[in-house]
Amino acid sequence: MTTNRTELLTLFHKMATEIAEKEFPPFTEQTVISDLGIDSLAMLELVGAMERHFEIRIPDEQLVGITTVNDLLAVVEKGIAAARA
Amino acid sequence: MSLSSESAHPHAASRGADASEFERESRVLFGDEVPPTLVHALRRLRDFRHRGFYFINQEGKERFCSFGEMHDEAGRRGRILRDLGLAKGDRVAIVVPEGDEFVLSFMGALYAGVIPVPIYPRLTLRNLEAYVETVGHIADASGARVVVTSPNARQYVEGAVGKSKLEALVTTEQLCPHPGPHPAGGDTIVPIDEHISPDDICFLQFTSGSTARPKGVRVLHRNLATNCGLFMLDGLRRRESWDKGVSWLPLFHDMGLIGFVMGPLFTNIESVFLPTSSFARGPRIWLETIHRHRGTITYAPNFAYALAVKRLRDRDLVGLDLSSLRISGCGAEPIQAGVLREFAKRLEPVGFKSSTLLPSYGMAEATLAITFIGHDEEPSADRVVAEDMGRRIATPATAETPEGKVAEIVSCGRPFRDHELRIVDDEGNVLGERRVGQIITRGPSIADGYFDNPAATAESFRADGWLYTGDLGYVADGNLYVCGRVKDMIIVRGRNFYPQDIEWLVGEMPSVRRGNVIAFAVSLGDTEGVVVCAEAAMSDEAALVPAIVSRVTDEVGIAPHDVAIVPLGTLPKTSSGKPQRRKTKQMYEDGTLRRIVEDAKSARAVPQPDGV
Numbered sequence: 001m002t003t004n005r006t007e008l009l010t011l012f013h014k015m016a017t018e019i020a021e022k023e024f025p026p027f028t029e030q031t032v033i034s035d036l037g038i039d040s041l042a043m044l045e046l047v048g049a050m051e052r053h054f055e056i057r058i059p060d061e062q063l064v065g066i067t068t069v070n071d072l073l074a075v076v077e078k079g080i081a082a083a084r085a
Numbered sequence: 086m087s088l089s090s091e092s093a094h095p096h097a098a099s100r101g102a103d104a105s106e107f108e109r110e111s112r113v114l115f116g117d118e119v120p121p122t123l124v125h126a127l128r129r130l131r132d133f134r135h136r137g138f139y140f141i142n143q144e145g146k147e148r149f150c151s152f153g154e155m156h157d158e159a160g161r162r163g164r165i166l167r168d169l170g171l172a173k174g175d176r177v178a179i180v181v182p183e184g185d186e187f188v189l190s191f192m193g194a195l196y197a198g199v200i201p202v203p204i205y206p207r208l209t210l211r212n213l214e215a216y217v218e219t220v221g222h223i224a225d226a227s228g229a230r231v232v233v234t235s236p237n238a239r240q241y242v243e244g245a246v247g248k249s250k251l252e253a254l255v256t257t258e259q260l261c262p263h264p265g266p267h268p269a270g271g272d273t274i275v276p277i278d279e280h281i282s283p284d285d286i287c288f289l290q291f292t293s294g295s296t297a298r299p300k301g302v303r304v305l306h307r308n309l310a311t312n313c314g315l316f317m318l319d320g321l322r323r324r325e326s327w328d329k330g331v332s333w334l335p336l337f338h339d340m341g342l343i344g345f346v347m348g349p350l351f352t353n354i355e356s357v358f359l360p361t362s363s364f365a366r367g368p369r370i371w372l373e374t375i376h377r378h379r380g381t382i383t384y385a386p387n388f389a390y391a392l393a394v395k396r397l398r399d400r401d402l403v404g405l406d407l408s409s410l411r412i413s414g415c416g417a418e419p420i421q422a423g424v425l426r427e428f429a430k431r432l433e434p435v436g437f438k439s440s441t442l443l444p445s446y447g448m449a450e451a452t453l454a455i456t457f458i459g460h461d462e463e464p465s466a467d468r469v470v471a472e473d474m475g476r477r478i479a480t481p482a483t484a485e486t487p488e489g490k491v492a493e494i495v496s497c498g499r500p501f502r503d504h505e506l507r508i509v510d511d512e513g514n515v516l517g518e519r520r521v522g523q524i525i526t527r528g529p530s531i532a533d534g535y536f537d538n539p540a541a542t543a544e545s546f547r548a549d550g551w552l553y554t555g556d557l558g559y560v561a562d563g564n565l566y567v568c569g570r571v572k573d574m575i576i577v578r579g580r581n582f583y584p585q586d587i588e589w590l591v592g593e594m595p596s597v598r599r600g601n602v603i604a605f606a607v608s609l610g611d612t613e614g615v616v617v618c619a620e621a622a623m624s625d626e627a628a629l630v631p632a633i634v635s636r637v638t639d640e641v642g643i644a645p646h647d648v649a650i651v652p653l654g655t656l657p658k659t660s661s662g663k664p665q666r667r668k669t670k671q672m673y674e675d676g677t678l679r680r681i682v683e684d685a686k687s688a689r690a691v692p693q694p695d696g697v
Contacts, residue, residue, distance in 0.1 A: 033210060034638035035631045040208040041365055041578065042644070045396075048366025060143055060182065060362050061237045063209040 003080065008073050015049045029070040050076050056083045119314035119351055122306035124195050124281040126350045131156035139357040140185035141374065148185050155192060160276025162193025162260045167277055169255060171231060173198030176289065178224050178232040178251065180242045182206040184358040186257040187336045188346055190233050193260060195287065198279045202227045202289045202301065203337035207241045212639035216241060221249030226299050227289050227536060231255060283307035289536050290339055290449040292581055300541050302449045303533040312452035312530040313343065313351040315501040320457040321382060321412055323352050330356035331380035333364035333371055340417050343453040344384050368393040369401045376405045384414035386579035387421055390428040391611030397431065408436030412460065416445040417579035419567065420495040422466035424611055439463060446497035446567050450545060450552055452530045456506065456565045458498035466493045467566055474568065477521035479559045496564040504528030508560055523571050524558045525551045573666045575606040577613050577643050584666060590640055591619055591633055603656055605670040607646060614646025618669055618678065621650050649673065650681045
């Protein structure tokens with residue numbers, strides 16, 4: 001399964017909408033996640049949903065420095081790459 | 086596998102001084118002896134090599150750590166802490182996200198008579214500078230000069246060393262020179278064997294992580310022996326031979342630490358620990374662990390029961406059997422009857438019984454537990470006339486009361502033996518049944534005050550022994566009903582936040598009119614949300630909303646539920662210029678608060694999509 005950035009961003013949007021139970025305004029990879037009203041718990045729920053979707057694992061340590069949507073997608077990609085290796 | 090409850094306790098009797106103290110100080114409850122300190126408690130269990138704690142890490146791997154191994158390891162870690170120059174009564178900060186390493190380091194400090202100060206690890210999305218500052222504030226308030234951390238947490242803890250009273254950092258690896266199973270006889274470290282008395286401080290429980298001047302509750306060993314003995318034996322009627330706790334609660338917080346580490350150690354019960362983050366990623370693991378371990382006791386704040394109901398799919402329940410569970414406690418934040426009902430209904434098909442739900446009330450200042458409902462009682466709620474609550478009267482609703490005007494308040498049960506509970510008005514007069522006032526309590530579980538903070542201590546811990554809880558409640562038919570707070574504290578998912586911190590933070594932002602910010606909590610059904618109202622000094626209000634959301638989320642760790650930008654001079658103030666939070670909240674709720682930006686959520690200035 002190949003997943004490109006656009007698909008990942010779409011998936012992020014879909015999952016975040018489900019978890020936060022609200023419509024988000026349009027956002028980009030540079031958007032700061034906390035600007036979307038997503039807090040630590042919602043963030044972990046989102047990570048959990050990503051992990052189940054891709055059957056990957058993202059360690060807590062990798063989540064600590066995340067600020068933007070891009071940061072999160074990068075650790076998801078890293079997880080996907082690690083699972084394939 | 087486990088030793089039966091009939092087998093003789095491996096006692097502390099072999100230690101001369103401790104033996105007599107054990108006899109003198111231990112309390113007998115329901116025919117069980119409760120050791121006088123947590124150190125005596127673990128020493129008493131040291132011959133148990135097949136009973137202990139199970140720590141599940143974030144990869145799902147399980148480590149069994151017997152009580153015997155914990156005793157040995159605590160002695161060795163205590164010795165190393167001493168060798169690092171820590172003396173009895175010194176404080177040591179502990180920032181360790183891994184459950185096993187946290188508990189072993191914590192117990193190691195206790196064995197050396199060093200006072201542990203647990204600090205929460207950095208959460209994702211939380212800004213590093215703000216986190217480091219918080220660690221520094223807690224270190225300064227506790228006077229800790231050394232911080233114990235794990236290799237994983239080190240990167241974000243070390244910034245506080247040198248910028249606060251913290252002078253040195255020790256990793257859990259340095260405290261554990263023999264990782265993995267310890268080779269028999271290969272130990273060159275002489276375990277520490279310090280005398281600990283019931284009047285010694287066991288640990289400092291910091292109750293709010295975000296204030297510039299955080300308060301650390303001085304919890305004495307005797308407070309813990311009393312409270313743990315009461316909630317485990319009297320409250321939960323623990324059965325040594327088959328009870329087993331299952332918890333994902335954070336260990337730097339009283340409910341997880343006292344409820345599942347200390348209570349079980351005082352009363353010889355096994356516990357299973359899951360990382361909090363694993364629960365947050367998907368609540369199934371909580372239930373799956375109860376199922377797999379045949380767990381009998383679990384506990385969670387209201388929000389977690391709501392989250393489980395919301396997230397669990399039918400397929401998540403396939404194959405689960407929760408019939409082993411006999412206590413599902415609920416505490417640390419306001420409890421919603423509807424949430425408990427939904428949880429019980431959702432999980433009934435997998436053997437969950439609603440009679441296991443145990444609403445309770447407590448706080449760190451009272452060690453942990455203040456009131457419990459009976460261990461075999463069905464949870465119950467009082468239906469009262471909502472509008473009378475504003476007049477501080479809990480009038481029972483009748484069949485004629487319209488459903489929309491009924492408030493449902495969950496019974497938190499009764500105080501423990503040797504403890505008193507009263508409801509008082511603002512002048513301290515004792516109120517009768519169904520009159521709403523501040524909850525005050527007195528008894529041997531009440532902690533020793535706030536560390537190095539006489540002003541805050543005098544305010545809550547009164548000279549006559551009464552603890553003023555700051556919570557509002559009433560008593561009916563002997564049961565306590567908690568219905569609000571005297572102070573404006575905001576509680577989100579069991580964590581306490583002071584509105585002043587958020588107001589100060591937002592008030593410092595460039596376009597906000599300094600000092601003209603009000604923060605308060607609103608009920609969101611399953612937890613509370615923070616609303617920030619700010620007067621803006623400039624005309625770029627639309628850009629301010631996301632900036633405030635971002636700042637509060639980064640530095641406090643919670644995303645505001647709503648941000649209202651209001652015209653200059655419109656927030657209500659007292660004649661002395663103090664913000665009127667309750668008035669603002671009322672205006673917000675009845676729609677009379679004038680807002681510049683009508684819908685904060687749709688007004689965020691975010692760039693156009695690329696790809697979404």
